Amino acid sequence: MSEMKSEKRKIGEITKEEVSLFADSYELTMAQAHLERDHNIISSFDLSFRDIPSNRGYMLAAGLEDVVKCIESITFEEEAISFLREIGFKQDLCDYLSDFSFTGDLRAVPEGSVVFQSEPIIEITAPIVEAQILETMLINQIGFQSLVATKAARVYDVVQKYGQNQSLIEFGARRAHGIEAGIKASRAAYIGGFEGTSNLAAGAIYGIPVMGTMAHSWMQSYDTEEEAFESFIETYGEDSILLIDTYDTIIGAKKVKSIVQTKGVKIKGVRLDSGDLVSLSKKVKGIIEDLGIYITSGLDEYKIDLFLKEGGVATGFGVGGNLVTSQDSPVAEIVYKLVQTERDGERTPCMKLSEGKQTYPGEKSIRRVIKNGKYQRDILALRGESVDGEEQLVDVYINGELVYDLPELEVIRRRAKDSISALPESCKKIEGQERYRVEISKGIDALIKTLL
Amino acid sequence: MSEMKSEKRKIGEITKEEVSLFADSYELTMAQAHLERDHNIISSFDLSFRDIPSNRGYMLAAGLEDVVKCIESITFEEEAISFLREIGFKQDLCDYLSDFSFTGDLRAVPEGSVVFQSEPIIEITAPIVEAQILETMLINQIGFQSLVATKAARVYDVVQKYGQNQSLIEFGARRAHGIEAGIKASRAAYIGGFEGTSNLAAGAIYGIPVMGTMAHSWMQSYDTEEEAFESFIETYGEDSILLIDTYDTIIGAKKVKSIVQTKGVKIKGVRLDSGDLVSLSKKVKGIIEDLGIYITSGLDEYKIDLFLKEGGVATGFGVGGNLVTSQDSPVAEIVYKLVQTERDGERTPCMKLSEGKQTYPGEKSIRRVIKNGKYQRDILALRGESVDGEEQLVDVYINGELVYDLPELEVIRRRAKDSISALPESCKKIEGQERYRVEISKGIDALIKTLL
Numbered sequence: 001m002s003e004m005k006s007e008k009r010k011i012g013e014i015t016k017e018e019v020s021l022f023a024d025s026y027e028l029t030m031a032q033a034h035l036e037r038d039h040n041i042i043s044s045f046d047l048s049f050r051d052i053p054s055n056r057g058y059m060l061a062a063g064l065e066d067v068v069k070c071i072e073s074i075t076f077e078e079e080a081i082s083f084l085r086e087i088g089f090k091q092d093l094c095d096y097l098s099d100f101s102f103t104g105d106l107r108a109v110p111e112g113s114v115v116f117q118s119e120p121i122i123e124i125t126a127p128i129v130e131a132q133i134l135e136t137m138l139i140n141q142i143g144f145q146s147l148v149a150t151k152a153a154r155v156y157d158v159v160q161k162y163g164q165n166q167s168l169i170e171f172g173a174r175r176a177h178g179i180e181a182g183i184k185a186s187r188a189a190y191i192g193g194f195e196g197t198s199n200l201a202a203g204a205i206y207g208i209p210v211m212g213t214m215a216h217s218w219m220q221s222y223d224t225e226e227e228a229f230e231s232f233i234e235t236y237g238e239d240s241i242l243l244i245d246t247y248d249t250i251i252g253a254k255k256v257k258s259i260v261q262t263k264g265v266k267i268k269g270v271r272l273d274s275g276d277l278v279s280l281s282k283k284v285k286g287i288i289e290d291l292g293i294y295i296t297s298g299l300d301e302y303k304i305d306l307f308l309k310e311g312g313v314a315t316g317f318g319v320g321g322n323l324v325t326s327q328d329s330p331v332a333e334i335v336y337k338l339v340q341t342e343r344d345g346e347r348t349p350c351m352k353l354s355e356g357k358q359t360y361p362g363e364k365s366i367r368r369v370i371k372n373g374k375y376q377r378d379i380l381a382l383r384g385e386s387v388d389g390e391e392q393l394v395d396v397y398i399n400g401e402l403v404y405d406l407p408e409l410e411v412i413r414r415r416a417k418d419s420i421s422a423l424p425e426s427c428k429k430i431e432g433q434e435r436y437r438v439e440i441s442k443g444i445d446a447l448i449k450t451l452l
Numbered sequence: 453m454s455e456m457k458s459e460k461r462k463i464g465e466i467t468k469e470e471v472s473l474f475a476d477s478y479e480l481t482m483a484q485a486h487l488e489r490d491h492n493i494i495s496s497f498d499l500s501f502r503d504i505p506s507n508r509g510y511m512l513a514a515g516l517e518d519v520v521k522c523i524e525s526i527t528f529e530e531e532a533i534s535f536l537r538e539i540g541f542k543q544d545l546c547d548y549l550s551d552f553s554f555t556g557d558l559r560a561v562p563e564g565s566v567v568f569q570s571e572p573i574i575e576i577t578a579p580i581v582e583a584q585i586l587e588t589m590l591i592n593q594i595g596f597q598s599l600v601a602t603k604a605a606r607v608y609d610v611v612q613k614y615g616q617n618q619s620l621i622e623f624g625a626r627r628a629h630g631i632e633a634g635i636k637a638s639r640a641a642y643i644g645g646f647e648g649t650s651n652l653a654a655g656a657i658y659g660i661p662v663m664g665t666m667a668h669s670w671m672q673s674y675d676t677e678e679e680a681f682e683s684f685i686e687t688y689g690e691d692s693i694l695l696i697d698t699y700d701t702i703i704g705a706k707k708v709k710s711i712v713q714t715k716g717v718k719i720k721g722v723r724l725d726s727g728d729l730v731s732l733s734k735k736v737k738g739i740i741e742d743l744g745i746y747i748t749s750g751l752d753e754y755k756i757d758l759f760l761k762e763g764g765v766a767t768g769f770g771v772g773g774n775l776v777t778s779q780d781s782p783v784a785e786i787v788y789k790l791v792q793t794e795r796d797g798e799r800t801p802c803m804k805l806s807e808g809k810q811t812y813p814g815e816k817s818i819r820r821v822i823k824n825g826k827y828q829r830d831i832l833a834l835r836g837e838s839v840d841g842e843e844q845l846v847d848v849y850i851n852g853e854l855v856y857d858l859p860e861l862e863v864i865r866r867r868a869k870d871s872i873s874a875l876p877e878s879c880k881k882i883e884g885q886e887r888y889r890v891e892i893s894k895g896i897d898a899l900i901k902t903l904l
Contacts (some may be wrong), residue, residue: 025664177629247485275807321783355727399858
């Protein structure tokens with residue numbers, strides 16, 4: 001008997017078909033016409049936040065690992081090609097796609113770095129058809145993951161401000177926009193400073209510590225609250241975190257105290273999920289002072305800030321839907337724009353002038369001026385231009401070859417912490433933050449004048 | 453040679469491993485304890501919007517098809533089991549999961565129906581461990597897809613109000629929260645009334661009409677705007693939609709007019725993507741009156757309403773990020789709560805009293821009172837209670853067997869249109885909408901009094 005080899009996917013893996021057809025049809029409409037017109041010219045595209053959201057002082061870059069995985073796995077299989085033929089694409093395009101692979105250069109800001117308005121998180125130089133086929137996937141993966149990583153960093157930073165060292169657990173799987181979103185949001189939250197997730201799949205894929213307590217259904221499934229608490233403690237002993245708000249939080253806390261005293265067990269703590277959390281947490285602390293108090297219920301950086309400002313007592317926070325959807329800024333203003341074309345070896349920088357949506361021309365360099373470990377300002381410059389500061393873009397692909405070692409998640413997370421601590425305090429405020437200074441280099445300025 | 457059989461996934465398909473491990477760890481923590489304590493009692497859970505968002509007058513239910521696909525495919529493979537063992541789950545739970553399949557009942561509101569606060573979109577009756585293992589996936593799929601379908605319906609409804617019959621194309625793939633989100637958002641938008649998508653994958657999976665124009669990069673890749681327009685027309689002829697805002701919208705429109713006249717071709721139209729869209733669209737109409745005008749650029753129901761109110765001229769709208777993220781309400785307040793337990797054949801309704809998060813006890817019935825084809829009010833009743841109105845819940849699973857024929861997408865879309873047109877106008881306003889009346893039945897009222 002011959003060996004049966006199954007092509008079983010790992011969880012979270014992206015299929016070739018998903019990546020290849022996850023494109024806006026205009027990418028292929030343009031591809032077809034470019035090929036037909038022999039106009040598959042070398043082009044450079046910038047992927048950048050046109051602007052960072054008005055309620056953010058910085059963006060934490062995330063998603064590059066998935067971009068690389070997508071580029072590595074993109075293949076137009078027969079099923080995809082048939083579909084394209086069916087909806088009217090021509091044989092020449094189909095033949096081209098059957099052989100598709102990325103042959104260009106890709107430079108990127110490493111995951112866990114901070115970026116600002118107009119700075120290319122990714123810059124691709126490749127035949128225009130290749131560069132365009134990747135567009136939708138690039139914007140999708142980098143935009144969403146950067147939004148969640150940034151939101152997580154804001155939550156993390158607020159907690160640091162009060163110096164009480166609460167643990168931060170991401171609880172958002174159920175409120176994320178799909179299974180993939182839930183899994184990748186856990187990773188992004190971990191990058192941004194969270195220390196665990198409730199999401200088992202994210203634990204399995206990324207090795208993020210998995211944490212969990214109990215739901216209200218546990219409490220309700222027993223005739224009395226006491227019985228529910230006791231049953232859980234019998235199974236989990238000192239790991240138990242008991243949810244005390246199912247009927248009345250204060251009465252729940254008193255019951256826990258009495259059970260803990262009677263049984264002589266030490267448990268981990270209690271969870272509060274409703275009501276006036278500040279006042280309840282203080283009262284609960286008065287009742288069971290040596291136990292942890294875990295707070296959940298629609299939290300985000302604003303609510304945690306207020307909670308701590310008002311003297312709420314917490315050992316840890318569970319943050320869910322507002323984090324994984326970047327609730328106050330769920331749409332990334334992230335764009336992918338042509339900045340240069342090359343014909344017969346001659347490079348022509350280009351820009352669009354659309355009202356409120358202008359772009360900066362030319363292949364870029366992001367230079368960060370750092371003094372005593374603190375970020376002073378960035379200079380958006382032309383590639384190769386002689387300007388101050390440390391280059392932020394690294395080579396990821398050269399001539400279609402992957403030349404970048406994808407870093408471990410812990411390395412990315414550490415980079416995020418370091419980056420955020422190097423930011424000016426004024427950018428890190430959760431409201432009324434100041435804009436970080438991004439200067440446009442003389443080279444770009446001169447180029448714009450020439451092009452206009 | 454023996455046949456090699458590959459287990460290749462279709463695009464958009466969910467893997468067994470993804471579904472099984474896409475769960476919050478507390479589901480398994482509780483499962484383990486329930487099993488250990490021989491407490492795997494029959495339980496009923498309601499999946500409902502605790503409240504519909506304050507900026508929505510109704511919710512359009514979507515996602516049931518994916519829930520069924522997930523339930524059908526859920527299997528804990530050895531890889532998943534190993535991971536669970538590794539992070540400390542016990543052998544008894546692992547053995548149970550290895551054999552897992554859903555054996556319970558599931559009733560649901562069909563996709564494309566409208567639902568309101570506290571109404572169970574899904575009600576499950578099953579051994580508590582089974583019911584809990586599905587929790588995260590259920591909330592995730594129904595919540596996200598219903599948010600997008602609802603947002604789409606609001607956009608659709610605004611366009612209907614002005615009676616100009618503009619086409620609505622969903623352009624959101626790039627701004628959705630991941631690839632799965634982009635694909636499923638296209639389906640949800642189609643259910644809510646959109647007529648096409650730019651997303652090729654959604655076209656391939658669901659047969660949704662795929663549409664696309666050109667990007668700014670096309671325009672920029674040619675030396676002159678004229679050359680770019682002419683080249684596109686040479687390839688696409690009368691299907692061409694030309695993007696005219698790359699440099700100056702009015703000049704762009706004049707160039708298009710001149711090319712169209714000189715060449716004697718009729719094209720489909722032009723696209724505007726920036727600037728003051730109302731004023732520009734009117735001016736463009738004055739220049740090229742017999743061509744279509746397609747409007748894009750951060751649109752949503754509010755902006756389209758304003759655009760049409762102010763006399764903007766459009767043949768169609770492309771709506772993206774704000775739609776697919778449900779930008780003004782990206783987090784669904786959707787919950788999954790225990791409403792009844794059963795032991796030794798005796799059913800015990802239950803409720804939680806947590807402040808602001810109370811639940812209604814017992815297995816439910818949603819009755820909709822309809823007069824002359826218009827929805828008057830709903831009555832949330834106990835299952836089997838004698839009350840007015842048409843039952844909204846249908847059987848999907850009975851004793852683990854799928855008894856529901858998943859309807860075609862067109863049927864769901866038609867149901868959505870009919871449901872929305874049957875709603876009171878006051879619920880459909882995009883701002884300042886009134887709440888639809890959901891009465892609590894005498895049966896539930898009496899039950900609450902008894903339980904308190």
